[in-house]
Amino acid sequence: MKNLTKRFGEVIANDKVCLTVRRGEILSLLGENGSGKTTLMNMLSGIYFPDEGEIFINGQPVVIRSPKDAFDLGIGMIHQHFKLVDVFSAAENIVLGLDGKAVIDRRALSEAITGISRKYGFEIEPERKVYDMSVSEKQTVEIIKVLYRGADILILDEPTAVLTPQESEKLFAVLRNMRDDGKAIVIITHKLNEVMEISDRVAVLRKGSCIGTVDTACTTPRELTEMMVGRSVTLDIDRPSVPRGEERLKVVDLTCLSEEGVTLLDKVSFSAYGGEILGIAGVAGSGQKELCEAIAGLCPVQGGAILYAGEVGGVPLHENLVGKSPMEIIRKGVALAFVPEDRLGMGLVAGMDIVDNMMLKSYRTGKGPFADRAPARVLAADVVERLSVVTPGLSAPVRRLSGGNVQKVLVGREIASSPSVLITAYPVRGLDINSSYTIYHLLNEQKEKGAAVLFVGEDLDVLLELCDRILVLCAGRVSGIVDARWATKEQIGLMMTHSGKGGGKK
Amino acid sequence: MTARSKSAHREPLVRIVKRGDISTRKAWCIRALAALGAVLTGALLILALGHNPGPVYGQMIIGALGSKTALTETIKKAIPLLGAAIAIAPAFKMKFWNIGAEGQIMAGAIAASYFALFHGQSLPRPVLLLVMMAAALAAGALWGVIPALFKARWGTNETLFTLMLNYIILGFERYLQNGPWKKPSSGGFPKIAMFGESAKLPRLFGVHIGWIFVLVLVVAMTVYLYRSKHGYEIAVVGESEPTARYAGMNVARIIIRTMLLSGAIAGLVGFLQVSGANYTLTENTAGGIGFTAITVAWLAKLNPVVMVFIASLLAILQKGSGRIQTEFLIPASAAEVLTGIILFFMLGCEFFINYRLILRPGKERKHG
Numbered sequence: 096m097k098n099l100t101k102r103f104g105e106v107i108a109n110d111k112v113c114l115t116v117r118r119g120e121i122l123s124l125l126g127e128n129g130s131g132k133t134t135l136m137n138m139l140s141g142i143y144f145p146d147e148g149e150i151f152i153n154g155q156p157v158v159i160r161s162p163k164d165a166f167d168l169g170i171g172m173i174h175q176h177f178k179l180v181d182v183f184s185a186a187e188n189i190v191l192g193l194d195g196k197a198v199i200d201r202r203a204l205s206e207a208i209t210g211i212s213r214k215y216g217f218e219i220e221p222e223r224k225v226y227d228m229s230v231s232e233k234q235t236v237e238i239i240k241v242l243y244r245g246a247d248i249l250i251l252d253e254p255t256a257v258l259t260p261q262e263s264e265k266l267f268a269v270l271r272n273m274r275d276d277g278k279a280i281v282i283i284t285h286k287l288n289e290v291m292e293i294s295d296r297v298a299v300l301r302k303g304s305c306i307g308t309v310d311t312a313c314t315t316p317r318e319l320t321e322m323m324v325g326r327s328v329t330l331d332i333d334r335p336s337v338p339r340g341e342e343r344l345k346v347v348d349l350t351c352l353s354e355e356g357v358t359l360l361d362k363v364s365f366s367a368y369g370g371e372i373l374g375i376a377g378v379a380g381s382g383q384k385e386l387c388e389a390i391a392g393l394c395p396v397q398g399g400a401i402l403y404a405g406e407v408g409g410v411p412l413h414e415n416l417v418g419k420s421p422m423e424i425i426r427k428g429v430a431l432a433f434v435p436e437d438r439l440g441m442g443l444v445a446g447m448d449i450v451d452n453m454m455l456k457s458y459r460t461g462k463g464p465f466a467d468r469a470p471a472r473v474l475a476a477d478v479v480e481r482l483s484v485v486t487p488g489l490s491a492p493v494r495r496l497s498g499g500n501v502q503k504v505l506v507g508r509e510i511a512s513s514p515s516v517l518i519t520a521y522p523v524r525g526l527d528i529n530s531s532y533t534i535y536h537l538l539n540e541q542k543e544k545g546a547a548v549l550f551v552g553e554d555l556d557v558l559l560e561l562c563d564r565i566l567v568l569c570a571g572r573v574s575g576i577v578d579a580r581w582a583t584k585e586q587i588g589l590m591m592t593h594s595g596k597g598g599g600k601k
Numbered sequence: 602m603t604a605r606s607k608s609a610h611r612e613p614l615v616r617i618v619k620r621g622d623i624s625t626r627k628a629w630c631i632r633a634l635a636a637l638g639a640v641l642t643g644a645l646l647i648l649a650l651g652h653n654p655g656p657v658y659g660q661m662i663i664g665a666l667g668s669k670t671a672l673t674e675t676i677k678k679a680i681p682l683l684g685a686a687i688a689i690a691p692a693f694k695m696k697f698w699n700i701g702a703e704g705q706i707m708a709g710a711i712a713a714s715y716f717a718l719f720h721g722q723s724l725p726r727p728v729l730l731l732v733m734m735a736a737a738l739a740a741g742a743l744w745g746v747i748p749a750l751f752k753a754r755w756g757t758n759e760t761l762f763t764l765m766l767n768y769i770i771l772g773f774e775r776y777l778q779n780g781p782w783k784k785p786s787s788g789g790f791p792k793i794a795m796f797g798e799s800a801k802l803p804r805l806f807g808v809h810i811g812w813i814f815v816l817v818l819v820v821a822m823t824v825y826l827y828r829s830k831h832g833y834e835i836a837v838v839g840e841s842e843p844t845a846r847y848a849g850m851n852v853a854r855i856i857i858r859t860m861l862l863s864g865a866i867a868g869l870v871g872f873l874q875v876s877g878a879n880y881t882l883t884e885n886t887a888g889g890i891g892f893t894a895i896t897v898a899w900l901a902k903l904n905p906v907v908m909v910f911i912a913s914l915l916a917i918l919q920k921g922s923g924r925i926q927t928e929f930l931i932p933a934s935a936a937e938v939l940t941g942i943i944l945f946f947m948l949g950c951e952f953f954i955n956y957r958l959i960l961r962p963g964k965e966r967k968h969g
Contacts, residue, residue, distance in 0.1 A: 391847070393846060393847060420849065420851075421846060421847065421848075421849040422849030422850075422851075423849075424849075425848075425849050442844065442847060443844065444836070444837055444840040444841060444844055445840060445841070446836075446840050447836065447837075447840065451833070451836075454833070455837065455844070455848045456848050456849065458830055458833050458834075459830060464829050464830060464831065465824075465828050465829050465830065466828065466829060466830045466832070466833045
């Protein structure tokens with residue numbers, strides 16, 4: 096790629112980026128949020144068209160107008176959000192959208208898929224329906240889909256964000272096999288340890304420009320971070336020691352069922368104390384979401400109790416939150432900063448500006464029928480400044496901010512309400528290192544203020560460094576609570592899947 | 602591999618690129634060009650029909666705005682359009698697709714007519730008018746809240762529901778017109794009697810005072826949508842129901858409340874129609890206004906102030922095309938095509954304000 100430039104209106108997402116990917120290598124693409132990684136890859140895969148610059152494949156200049164062109168050129172992209180049809184089987188998803196005869200030769204297809212799987216070390220059942228699959232299986236289908244179409248250049252956008260450590264290892268083994276087979280692989284990731292582990296070379300983007308490409312063997316995480324951020328940063332997460340406060344939240348035998356009657360939470364019991372960060376670990380879909388929502392009053396509870404001890408206006412309060420409406424729970428000082436998979440699904444209103452989003456929970460304050468935007472405006476300005484949110488202005492719709500900045504707005508608002516219990520789910524999901532540290536710092540601040548912080552996370556390294564205790568969920572059950580200072584990654588990894596059947600099942 | 606041979610793609614001929622912020626002046630230039638394009642294209646159509654475009658356009662303008670009577674008639678067309686568009690706005694902002702304004706207008710009209718026809722003599726004029734208005738508000742609200750209740754409770758589809766309610770109320774009106782409310786002297790052509798003087802809305806500057814009602818509504822709805830807590834809640838529910846619940850909002854209550862309001866305003870429009878414009882109830886009292894109002898609301902991007910202009914434009918076009926039908930014997934369908942052309946250009950130009958087209962550079966680069 097030579098001098099690729101892409102503008103969105105007046106924003107320059109990529110500025111004269113030059114990048115080379117060789118056959119038989121894994122190239123990591125590293126950069127902060129909004130540094131243009133995804134835009135760059137989207138130009139390669141035909142989703143965007145570059146405003147300037149040229150793309151060469153095997154020395155030939157090419158023009159990629161559509162994803163179909165990209166496929167024809169052997170470029171395949173595996174997106175962060177899977178594009179699969181749930182009610183179709185793996186095999187059906189793989190041939191979806193391909194030209195061909197009206198009748199699909201299922202046996203030949205199955206064989207072809209099994210062939211690809213065996214060659215690179217995938218595990219897949221071609222006839223399994225997608226809705227039955229775990230996240231990592233879905234990802235496998237996506238990868239085979241592009242391989243089946245003859246891709247030589249594979250682009251993976253944050254493939255490990257949704258995987259357990261064990262699943263990530265498996266994926267890396269597959270990627271290495273593909274590399275040895277002569278494929279060119281580009282992997283976008285934020286996790287430096289993965290970059291060091293898997294890639295041959297690393298390209299670093301900062302603010303839309305390519306800062307440089309280095310051989311992984313001759314670099315260190317520290318050096319990469321400096322390239323990314325543009326200055327030196329420390330990579331250690333603080334864990335300030337704060338004397339453990341009183342018991343703020345006591346959850347006893349909490350049980351939740353889905354609408355179909357599937358058990359989502361099964362007799363979950365734990366306590367959360369002020370001045371402590373309680374980590375919650377688990378494979379995706381083990382009940383983290385339901386746990387957070389049950390505490391916030393958003394998820395119907397079938398059994399058990401959530402006992403809350405706090406104070407309202409100086410008066411001590413002991414109450415069971417089960418059966419209370421979300422409104423009452425917010426008033427008691429329980430704040431939920433839930434960052435869902437799509438970041439904007441809940442917690443923020445995509446089409447509204449930062450000011451309007453700031454008043455989402457507080458708009459009722461003040462008498463009369465009119466909403467007072469003045470405090471929200473002050474708060475918005477404050478959050479933008481303190482968390483250094485990159486935004487065209489306070490009146491820009493949140494949708495237009497990049498993922499990391501969206502999360503800062505969300506977490507900033509929840510913290511501003513000075514909650515006594517702060518629940519954060521995946522607050523650093525997809526965030527770059529710099530922003531992640533800002534968020535960790537904010538959580539520590541809340542902890543020092545004496546709030547009980549629940550931190551649902553996916554990166555075990557972070558959980559181990561940041562939290563005081565870690566509660567491990569597996570298929571809706573608590574498989575244990577460990578002291579984060581002594582626990583090891585392997586121990587937690589095992590607890591995440593301890594039921595033996597694997598945590599992928601709901 | 603055959604794929605390689607395809608690498609000789611050329612850059613696409615035309616690319617669409619989103620614009621950044623565009624200067625107001627430039628945007629108005631584009632709109633002016635679009636207006637010019639509309640006039641020219643319309644002229645081609647008129648020429649094809651064998652008329653001289655100049656006089657035809659002239660008559661359109663004269664027909665809509667040229668005399669006091671014409672202007673009054675145009676305003677009378679704009680009033681219900683604007684009122685119904687305002688009624689729809691909060692529902693649409695909530696992404697509750699209320700396409701039942703038509704029926705809600707009719708419900709309001711029927712309720713108002715009941716008092717005009719059967720209590721017209723017994724009540725003094727101001728009281729009668731107030732009672733008619735209250736009845737229309739209540740009936741419209743009732744017709745609007747039924748689908749909301751079902752949506753809030755059982756998640757039914759409001760689009761179909763509101764649409765079907767239109768036909769029910771229209772059928773009810775036909776029943777009244779042909780049966781219990783039929784004017785005895787109307788014979789084989791069933792009609793409802795004209796209202797008495799006390800049931801007619803007073804006029805101001807030659808037009809019934811409905812225009813004051815709708816202008817007040819424009820201001821009130823603007824404030825309601827953009828400044829009030831309710832308006833904020835409506836916007837949040839419209840964007841994302843899970844977020845609204847997360848923020849502690851009672852989504853069902855907001856849906857019901859908003860549809861009560863939407864229906865009530867539509868009902869008020871029904872009252873204005875029977876009491877201000879027609880002085881009686883017919884099956885054409887709503888006459889498609891509830892549907893045209895969707896166009897108005899949508900084109901105005903749900904902004905009540907912009908609706909004033911869109912509703913006026915539509916009323917002018919309707920009135921003007923009516924004039925050229927009689928003046929030049931241009932068929933109604935052709936007049937409608939002309940209206941369509943003008944709307945198409947005026948709306949289509951918004952695309953060019955938001956996006957920019959980039960042509961392939963003239964000098965072709967050699968690829969492959």
